[in-house]
Amino acid sequence: MQLHQYADSNELNQDFANRLIAILRDAIAKRGAAYLVVSGGRTPQGLFLKLNQADLDWSKVTITLADDRFLPDSEADSNERLVKASLLQQQAGAATFISLYAPTATAELAVPELLQRVKNLPTFDAVILGMGEDGHTASLFPCSKExxxxxALEAPDLLAVNPTTAPYQRISFSKQRLLNSRALFLHLVGASKLTVLEQAQASQDELAMPIRAFIHHTVPELAVMFAAK
Structure with a gap:
């Protein structure tokens, strides 16, 4: 794990955007396409607003989410709604987006269709994770029966998750699929998140704090992008 600390979130977002743009440009130059996995919530919104203005051939970029609440994008708490409103705008409006929602009665019933959507995705070029105060990342919640x-090493690419400490059913990429990336980032803002990160570093128990699966991974090595405010 590499920890990159910034004076504030604006400085963090500018450097982070530059790094991601370089990764995406390199992928397009070498392989003709780029694949980016982002997270929802408030933390990445400033980053998205910097990314969407980048001079990049966004028509060759495919974007999806590490996880989403099992909600249509008409709902305010949908991560897809956030990504469409803040990232898939300006220049980045030309990117392809893969949704993790399908209109079924439960998240479990949506999984077969969603697995078909993502089955041909190659190794991701960059994955951006977030982290909760309980050490969850994506929708890999320690409180969930899933x-x-x-x-698990043999996990499917996607699974339905039923957290007991957070609202809504979720759809999440599995640990193994998220680790299948050329670059791996953890985006953190707030002093309390650094405390949680230090707690996670102190043990190997992934079931108690799933972020440990990524902190202790070596290839790719996790780059933590952190600002206290």
Whole structure:
């Protein structure tokens, strides 16, 4: 794990955007396409607003989410709604987006269709993770009965998750699929998140704090992008 600390979130977002743009340009130059996995919530919104203005051939970029709440994008708490409103704008409006929602009665019933959507995705070029105060990342919640499956080596690419400490059913990429990336980032803002990160570093128990699966991974090595404010 490499920790990159910044004076504030604006400085963080500018450097982070530059790094991601370089990764995407390199992928397009070498392989003709780029694949970016982002996270939802408030933390990445400033980053998205910098990324969407980048002079890049966005028509060759495919974007998806590490996880999403099982909600249509008409709902305010949908991560897809956030990504469409803040990232898939300006220049980045030309990118292809892969949704993790399908209109079924439950998240479990949506999984077969969603697995078909993502089955041909190659190694990701960059994955951006977030982290909760409980050490969850994506929707790999330590409180959920699905956590062992989500962290398993033989896990499917996507799974339905039913957290007991957070609202909504979720759809999440598994640990193994998220680790299948050329670059791996953890985006953190707030002093309390550094405390959680230090707690996670102190042990190997992934079931208690799933972020440990990524902190202790070596290839790719996790780059932590952190600002206290």
């Amino acid at each position: 956590i062992s499956q989500g962290l």
